[in-house]
Amino acid sequence: METQLDYLIRLVEAVIYGGLVGYERQLRLKSAGIRTHILITLGAALMMLISKYGFFDMLNHAQVDLDPSRVASQVVSSIGFIGVGAILTYRHGIEGLTTSASIWCVTAIGLAVGAGMHFLAFTATILILLIQILLHHRHFLDGLPGALEGRLIVHLKGDTRMMEKIVEELRSQKIKKLQAIVLAYDSENLIFKLNFIIQTEEELSFIVIFLSQYKQITEVENVKSL
Template sequence: METQIDYFLRLLEAAVYGGLVGYERQLRLKSAGIRTHMLIALGAALMMIISKYAFFDVLSYSQVDLDPSRVASQVVSSIGFIGVGAILTYRHGVEGLTTSASIWCVTAIGLAVGAGMHLLALFATVLILLVQILLHQRNFLDGLPGSLEGRLIVHLKGDTQMMEKIVNELRNKKVKKLQAIVLAYDSENLIFKLNFTIQREEELSFIVISLSQYEQITEVENVKTL
């Protein structure tokens, strides 16, 4: 028979696996990074544990004939509509992915409490808070290689050749994993997004200062990461 300790270890294991996948995605400059993947994996594990073990006391009665796992599966399907509502597109970026994932996890916590699995729900809450608070602090991941991602929206009075010149000069200044994506372009103006990785916040300031030296650049926007 599984114990509460077994459940705790499964949650930890799921969070670690999700974090590893999220770390790989973050290194590739994807919107959903470490925190989002950890929360999704943690929530899925919690819902699976609830589906398998939360209803043994009900099934012990001979007159009861039901499929308790349907409760968790239906909640998983329906909570997606609320989660999507937390995702917004704003100034060429996406915000709300982590919020959507946390909504999903909180739903699982509610299922656990309703099933009488109080210690499991408490432990999951603590894990989610640690993920949200600690990993939200950029300096918490400073020791990891390529742990921080940066996104800048650059407004340029020029063409793609000027953009390529700026990108090449930034690469010569050792900006890591630099990518340029054109967002809008007409005969006189160009808007493009720069994706890159940094180790410290000071490196982001260095890049912004480097861009400000070009007279053709009229605006630089810092896009929030998730």
């Protein structure tokens, strides 16, 4: 017979698994990080516990038929709204598909924990982490914990030559995997995105301060893609 302590342990287990996946997302500067993934996994586990064990007192009534999968199916349907909210469209580019998928996956992990399928939930968590870390870049080492992916949108009063000069000076600062992508431009203004790899968030602040020395740069946006 399940006890309240068993339920509590399952909730803590869900928090741990959701936190692990959320930690990887937060390392990559995604706004859907540890707290978001923990709350989703915890909520899914709690919903499954309520669905599976919360109506035992009703079983004594005649003609009462309980189906725990009904609550689970509603959780899967409702998480789609959060998943869609994690997908952003910015200047004809799409961001957040991977994090949206991870939100969907941690929901399933929470349901598995709530249902008592501990080994399945643990295995799924490990697989998600391996996929997110190892397959995030073409070179596996770039995706190991400690390597953060930064993205900045830079508004520049100038042309591509000025952009190239800025990029080269950034490269001289030993910024890893630095890439510049032009998003929009006209005769006087240029908007481009900088993608790069850093080791700490302090390095991101350094890059922003470094860019601020250019009078031609009017705005720098920190893009926390989901």
